[in-house]
Amino acid sequence: MAFEITGTGRAIPSRRVTNDELAKEKEIDTSDEWIRSHTGIGARHMAEEQVAASDLALEAARKALAMIAAADAAPADAEKAVAEAALSVDAIVLATATPDFLVVPSTACIVQDKLGAKRACAIDVSAGCTGFVYGLEIAAGLLAVSDSRKRALVIGSEVLTKFTDWSDRGTCVLFGDGAGAVVLEKTSLPQQGTGKRGILRTILKADGSGAEHLVCSHGGSRNPLKAGETIAIPPHIGMNGQAVYNFAVKAITETVAEILSQEGITANDVAWIVPHQANARIIQAAARRLKIPEEKFYLNIEEYANTSAASIPIALDELNRAGKLARGDLIILMGFGGGLTYGANLIVW
Ligand code: COA
Numbered sequence: 001m002a003f004e005i006t007g008t009g010r011a012i013p014s015r016r017v018t019n020d021e022l023a024k025e026k027e028i029d030t031s032d033e034w035i036r037s038h039t040g041i042g043a044r045h046m047a048e049e050q051v052a053a054s055d056l057a058l059e060a061a062r063k064a065l066a067m068i069a070a071a072d073a074a075p076a077d078a079e080k081a082v083a084e085a086a087l088s089v090d091a092i093v094l095a096t097a098t099p100d101f102l103v104v105p106s107t108a109c110i111v112q113d114k115l116g117a118k119r120a121c122a123i124d125v126s127a128g129c130t131g132f133v134y135g136l137e138i139a140a141g142l143l144a145v146s147d148s149r150k151r152a153l154v155i156g157s158e159v160l161t162k163f164t165d166w167s168d169r170g171t172c173v174l175f176g177d178g179a180g181a182v183v184l185e186k187t188s189l190p191q192q193g194t195g196k197r198g199i200l201r202t203i204l205k206a207d208g209s210g211a212e213h214l215v216c217s218h219g220g221s222r223n224p225l226k227a228g229e230t231i232a233i234p235p236h237i238g239m240n241g242q243a244v245y246n247f248a249v250k251a252i253t254e255t256v257a258e259i260l261s262q263e264g265i266t267a268n269d270v271a272w273i274v275p276h277q278a279n280a281r282i283i284q285a286a287a288r289r290l291k292i293p294e295e296k297f298y299l300n301i302e303e304y305a306n307t308s309a310a311s312i313p314i315a316l317d318e319l320n321r322a323g324k325l326a327r328g329d330l331i332i333l334m335g336f337g338g339g340l341t342y343g344a345n346l347i348v349w
Pocket of ligand 1: 038278
């Protein structure tokens with residue numbers, strides 16, 4: 001039994017904001033030169049006020065389902081084909097750090113309803129920027145343990161610009177909004193050995209001792225907002241940039257080396273490493289340590305900035321739609337972020 005990605009989609013807010021535009025709009029003491037040279041970021045896309053994580057997730061999910069509906073030679077009416085495909089979804093796993101609602105309901109349930117995925121179970125995954133890597137493994141597990149579950153949607157969706165302290169210039173320039181989704185199918189092809197397909201192996205790790213380095217410290221049960229309380233800045237992500245930088249370089253270096261060695265392959269056997277897009281310098285430093293050419297790492301951070309759990313599925317969809325993934329290609333998805341969490345999936349495309 002294999003777990004294969006058969007469809008991909010992404011949703012990118014239409015409002016594109018360059019570094020200079022952001023600095024002007026939010027009155028940030030920064031420059032395009034500083035942001036580019038320290039992060040590789042040139043722009044980000046920002047969701048409108050009324051757009052929540054589920055709205056972007058829904059759009060990305062519909063596009064991923066449209067891809068499989070077309071592949072199945074479904075009816076000409078595209079909307080009907082997507083609605084029919086939604087009825088065949090058994091599980092929705094949605095990774096986000098910026099859910100529609102605090103506490104309940106899950107963002108996955110909102111998507112399940114709007115999609116019309118009537119028979120799907122639906123859960124959110126909270127694993128920071130590693131959420132999609134965790135989500136794929138969770139979805140594969142849900143499909144594996146039940147004969148009746150065959151198809152899952154795995155989504156990463158974020159509206160990080162709503163949880164940003166615009167007075168913290170070391171952090172606020174880093175984030176953007178967006179969503180990516182994949183359809184994960186259980187197939188009868190082998191997961192190991194000759195003709196192996198889909199997710200070959202996954203490494204998932206956590207180091208909660210670093211929780212304080214990336215934290216939204218207000219609004220949860222540790223520091224709930226109190227009646228009548230006036231807050232200067234809405235709940236937002238605080239970050240120890242240097243600590244996260246060091247953690248991220250180490251996490252990528254160790255995890256990529258580990259998954260290659262577990263599979264008994266080298267980076268030469270891999271077509272693409274699709275890392276979480278946090279900072280181009282982090283990826284370059286890890287590539288140097290791993291002695292893997294930078295070109296093997298797919299980077300689109302210049303356009304989207306850091307979209308947390310959405311960054312890997314957005315990148316995957318870009319690669320897929322650009323025809324840069326060939327059947328049989330080995331791909332590593334590598335995530336790291338709040339928690340702290342990190343991990344990787346090794347996939348045969
Ligand atoms: N524009 C201009 N100057 C800025 C700035 C900005 N947006 N942000 C910080 N600076 C200044 C600082 O104030 C500091 O000035 P000083 O030397 O006069 O005090 C100087 O730049 C250096 O700051 P520092 O924080 O040491 O920069 P850095 O080289 O470590 O880069 C980050 C900062 C945030 C880019 C880097 O630490 C980083 O990428 N960390 C990881 C973040 C991340 O990936 N988070 C998500 C993980 S999932």
